[in-house]
Amino acid sequence: MQVFFTVNTITELLCLMICLFCLFRDKDIYWRSFMIYLFLVCAVEFTGIYLRLLHKSNYELYTYFLVIECTMISCFFYRLYRKYHFKPSRLFSWLGLFMSIYGLELYTNHFSNFAYKTAAIMSVVFVIASLYYYMLILRDEHFRKLETYPPFWIVNGVLFFYFGSTACNVFFDYLMQDKITSLGLSVRYVTFNILNVILYSCWSYAFICRYRQRN
Amino acid sequence: MVLRFYMQISSKELVLLITITTFIFLIAPIFLIGYIFLYNKKKAKHTEEKETLKKTFELELLKSQVEVQEHIMQTIASDLHDNIGQLLSLTSMTLSSIKADHLREEKINTASELTQRAIRELRQLSKMMNGQELIKKGLGPAIAYELEWLKKGLTYEIQFKENMPGAIPEHADKELILFRLFQEILSNIIRHAKATRIDIELDQKNGQLFLMVKDNGKGFMWEEKLRKSDGLGLFNLQKRTSMMNGDFNINSIPGTGTEIKVSIPYC
Numbered sequence: 001m002q003v004f005f006t007v008n009t010i011t012e013l014l015c016l017m018i019c020l021f022c023l024f025r026d027k028d029i030y031w032r033s034f035m036i037y038l039f040l041v042c043a044v045e046f047t048g049i050y051l052r053l054l055h056k057s058n059y060e061l062y063t064y065f066l067v068i069e070c071t072m073i074s075c076f077f078y079r080l081y082r083k084y085h086f087k088p089s090r091l092f093s094w095l096g097l098f099m100s101i102y103g104l105e106l107y108t109n110h111f112s113n114f115a116y117k118t119a120a121i122m123s124v125v126f127v128i129a130s131l132y133y134y135m136l137i138l139r140d141e142h143f144r145k146l147e148t149y150p151p152f153w154i155v156n157g158v159l160f161f162y163f164g165s166t167a168c169n170v171f172f173d174y175l176m177q178d179k180i181t182s183l184g185l186s187v188r189y190v191t192f193n194i195l196n197v198i199l200y201s202c203w204s205y206a207f208i209c210r211y212r213q214r215n
Numbered sequence: 216m217v218l219r220f221y222m223q224i225s226s227k228e229l230v231l232l233i234t235i236t237t238f239i240f241l242i243a244p245i246f247l248i249g250y251i252f253l254y255n256k257k258k259a260k261h262t263e264e265k266e267t268l269k270k271t272f273e274l275e276l277l278k279s280q281v282e283v284q285e286h287i288m289q290t291i292a293s294d295l296h297d298n299i300g301q302l303l304s305l306t307s308m309t310l311s312s313i314k315a316d317h318l319r320e321e322k323i324n325t326a327s328e329l330t331q332r333a334i335r336e337l338r339q340l341s342k343m344m345n346g347q348e349l350i351k352k353g354l355g356p357a358i359a360y361e362l363e364w365l366k367k368g369l370t371y372e373i374q375f376k377e378n379m380p381g382a383i384p385e386h387a388d389k390e391l392i393l394f395r396l397f398q399e400i401l402s403n404i405i406r407h408a409k410a411t412r413i414d415i416e417l418d419q420k421n422g423q424l425f426l427m428v429k430d431n432g433k434g435f436m437w438e439e440k441l442r443k444s445d446g447l448g449l450f451n452l453q454k455r456t457s458m459m460n461g462d463f464n465i466n467s468i469p470g471t472g473t474e475i476k477v478s479i480p481y482c
């Protein structure tokens with residue numbers, strides 16, 4: 001049982017609980033969808049550990065989850081950009097492009113590996129999306145107190161996670177072979193643990209800010 | 216063997232390189248977010264300065280309006296006193312100089328009395344309009360004079376409590392603005408409140424000049440007036456008070472009456 005509770009899963013579970021508490025009565029569907037998304041994140045994480053315990057490969061699970069992840073983050077960015085007259089066609093174009101790259105990668109590696117190239121491209125796009133959002137809020141005449149502005153902290157988490165994971169995604173193959181002998185953990189695993197903690201801390205803070213602003 | 220060793224070193228270096236890159240990639244957003252916070256703070260400061268400038272401009276505009284209004288009233292008061300007053304005096308003198316028979320004398324006397332009354336009323340009105348003249352003896356006497364005028368015409372039960380230490384005003388300009396506010400509050404009560412009793416309190420303590428006007432009229436819902444953007448007069452009163460860095464409070468209960476409290480710094 002203890003195997004299921006890693007740094008990753010504990011962080012994700014805590015974030016899910018904060019999300020459920022803070023966003024349960026939220027009227028915005030985009031914010032409320034975080035509850036379902038985080039629930040899926042936790043479910044995937046636990047299933048992944050379970051498959052590993054059975055000595056079965058779990059890359060397929062994470063590869064399929066990539067689609068949900070991309071859709072969720074992209075839709076949230078679209079929600080943020082919407083008030084700056086962002087056209088829905090751009091969201092659909094990006095999702096279409098993502099699905100094409102994703103399908104092509106799965107086809108070329110014969111569904112035998114994690115779609116790390118697609119993940120790397122997705123990371124770069126989300127980093128650009130985050131930077132573009134920063135540019136929009138800086139250009140905006142309307143002043144916001146960013147210290148407690150929930151969307152800003154969601155984007156901060158996204159930027160940290162995807163910017164930090166770019167190097168790991170680009171050199172995915174090399175890192176899969178690497179082991180840190182003293183801990184028995186790969187550099188990739190440690191990095192993603194750190195990134196996950198940062199991401200879900202930022203998101204949890206954003207949910208709390210959202211809750212406090214709503215009440 | 217040599218090649219394999221070389222490859223092993225290279226792989227370790229690569230892992231180290233990836234770790235350093237990831238570390239840098241984590242530091243970069245920290246600085247980026249830091250810059251955004253700094254820029255946002257500057258934006259906040261800029262917005263604050265813009266707001267202050269706008270407020271100062273509005274207050275200056277209001278101040279000019281008050282000054283212009285005061286000047287116009289002074290001119291009208293002088294005109295009333297000097298021109299129409301003189302004409303009425305002349306009419307009164309002419310009427311008294313007419314020698315007529317018994318029947319006409321009575322009518323002439325009545326016309327002369329009416330003219331005398333008109334002169335008195337006109338002088339009072341002119342004095343009331345000329346705020347600077349009225350305020351010379353202080354705000355308390357000016358309010359008392361205004362209330363005397365009110366007592367004559369309508370059936371109000373008026374109570375005026377005054378606690379001003381000096382007879383000569385220390386800041387005539389502030390007292391004049393507060394007097395004009397009082398006149399407007401009183402005018403509102405006469406026009407809208409349907410009150411039978413008015414209580415006025417004037418107090419000066421702790422470097423503050425305090426005025427309270429309370430009536431037992433029909434009252435109103437202040438929030439409703441705010442929502443409907445009704446009650447421009449009250450907004451103007453509020454603005455004028457803020458022009459002097461003062462506080463303006465309204466407490467009104469429908470069916471019970473209204474209490475208005477104005478306090479301005481007086482030092």
